[in-house]
Amino acid sequence: MTQSLQEIQKPLLQWYAAHARALPWRENTDPYRVWVSEIMLQQTRVDTVIGYFNRFMQALPDVQALSRCPQDTLYKLWEGLGYYSRVRNLQKAAQIVADQYGGHLPENYEALLKLPGIGAYTAGAIASIAFEQKHAAVDGNVLRILARITADPGDLNNPGLRRRYGQMLEAIYPARGQRGAFTQSLMELGATVCLPNGRPLCENCPVSAYCQAFLEDMTDAFPVKTPRRAKQEQAITVFLICCAGKIALMRRPEKGLLSGMWSFVHTQEALDAQSATRWLDRHGVHADQITPLPARRHIFTHVIWHMNGFAVAAPQIPDAFMAADEAALARCALPTAFAKYLPEALLALRS
Numbered sequence: 265m266t267q268s269l270q271e272i273q274k275p276l277l278q279w280y281a282a283h284a285r286a287l288p289w290r291e292n293t294d295p296y297r298v299w300v301s302e303i304m305l306q307q308t309r310v311d312t313v314i315g316y317f318n319r320f321m322q323a324l325p326d327v328q329a330l331s332r333c334p335q336d337t338l339y340k341l342w343e344g345l346g347y348y349s350r351v352r353n354l355q356k357a358a359q360i361v362a363d364q365y366g367g368h369l370p371e372n373y374e375a376l377l378k379l380p381g382i383g384a385y386t387a388g389a390i391a392s393i394a395f396e397q398k399h400a401a402v403d404g405n406v407l408r409i410l411a412r413i414t415a416d417p418g419d420l421n422n423p424g425l426r427r428r429y430g431q432m433l434e435a436i437y438p439a440r441g442q443r444g445a446f447t448q449s450l451m452e453l454g455a456t457v458c459l460p461n462g463r464p465l466c467e468n469c470p471v472s473a474y475c476q477a478f479l480e481d482m483t484d485a486f487p488v489k490t491p492r493r494a495k496q497e498q499a500i501t502v503f504l505i506c507c508a509g510k511i512a513l514m515r516r517p518e519k520g521l522l523s524g525m526w527s528f529v530h531t532q533e534a535l536d537a538q539s540a541t542r543w544l545d546r547h548g549v550h551a552d553q554i555t556p557l558p559a560r561r562h563i564f565t566h567v568i569w570h571m572n573g574f575a576v577a578a579p580q581i582p583d584a585f586m587a588a589d590e591a592a593l594a595r596c597a598l599p600t601a602f603a604k605y606l607p608e609a610l611l612a613l614r615s
């Protein structure tokens with residue numbers, strides 16, 4: 265298998281040299297830039313990441329700057345990218361790198377793996393792209409490519425598959441000087457040619473001559489993937505509690521979904537107007553007026569929130585909440601789920 269897989273190395277590198285997209289994080293192989301871009305690109309499209317990456321680099325050009333950045337500023341730079349645990353871990357890791365490695369990411373793969381938020385994929389990407397080491401970066405794109413090239417009947421959700429493909433790739437990595445390009449050529453092929461959902465553009469593929477799925481006219485059959493468990497569904501009631509040009513905000517719990525983020529006041533249950541009034545009374549909000557808001561839905565990786573909401577005019581905002589005016593609200597990085605009620609919040613604030 266390794267012998268035939270070896271055949272893909274040269275055409276892939278040639279194709280990448282000719283077809284690589286010009287992306288800001290490819291301007292150089294500075295480890296910090298490679299690291300930040302790889303974390304941003306998890307769960308997020310390249311087109312979306314470009315603007316965020318450029319703003320982030322301008323505001324926080326190195327590890328030291330990231331390690332010292334106030335959390336609210338950091339969240340603001342990340343606002344809209346979602347999955348905030350990524351940026352929290354990024355900063356935790358930057359603080360370790362600043363304290364223990366003089367502000368330079370360690371070259372050692374095992375040391376990279378010990379940093380918060382850096383798993384096998386990201387460590388492989390940094391080690392190979394920034395430090396020219398023989399470490400593969402196997403993400404969903406690379407899994408798909410290898411499953412098709414080898415016509416592998418194994419289930420893509422099998423956790424052992426990543427390690428096996430990583431070892432297969434590491435056996436065919438090129439000499440120093442081309443390792444970063446090889447890692448990126450696989451990423452690029454998965455992003456632009458060997459597309460998911462039965463839509464690979466095999467006619468443009470530099471390795472079609474070595475691809476078993478293509479040669480057997482079975483690209484639809486690979487990768488093999490058993491369906492994941494259904495997402496968990498949760499009800500959420502959101503309150504836009506306003507008083508004298510201010511709106512009540514609360515912090516999410518320190519653990520779990522959207523941990524530590526500012527949000528509108530909410531509770532994890534479906535409340536109608538009557539039960540909402542009782543909930544508000546119990547939390548010290550004696551509403552003058554309660555107006556129902558349209559239902560909204562937000563889909564996370566493993567959870568779906570079915571949200572309903574109420575605009576609440578109140579004589580005061582209890583101390584348990586933060587009272588934010590419009591400027592303070594704009595400074596908070598509201599998670600996208602809650603930002604779905606932002607138009608109504610601004611309307612209520614201004615009325």
Ligand code: SF4
Pocket residue numbers: 409412413457458459464465466469470471472473475477478483
């Ligand atoms: S030939 Fe088609 S299926 Fe095979 S690697 Fe290339 S794009 Fe993917």
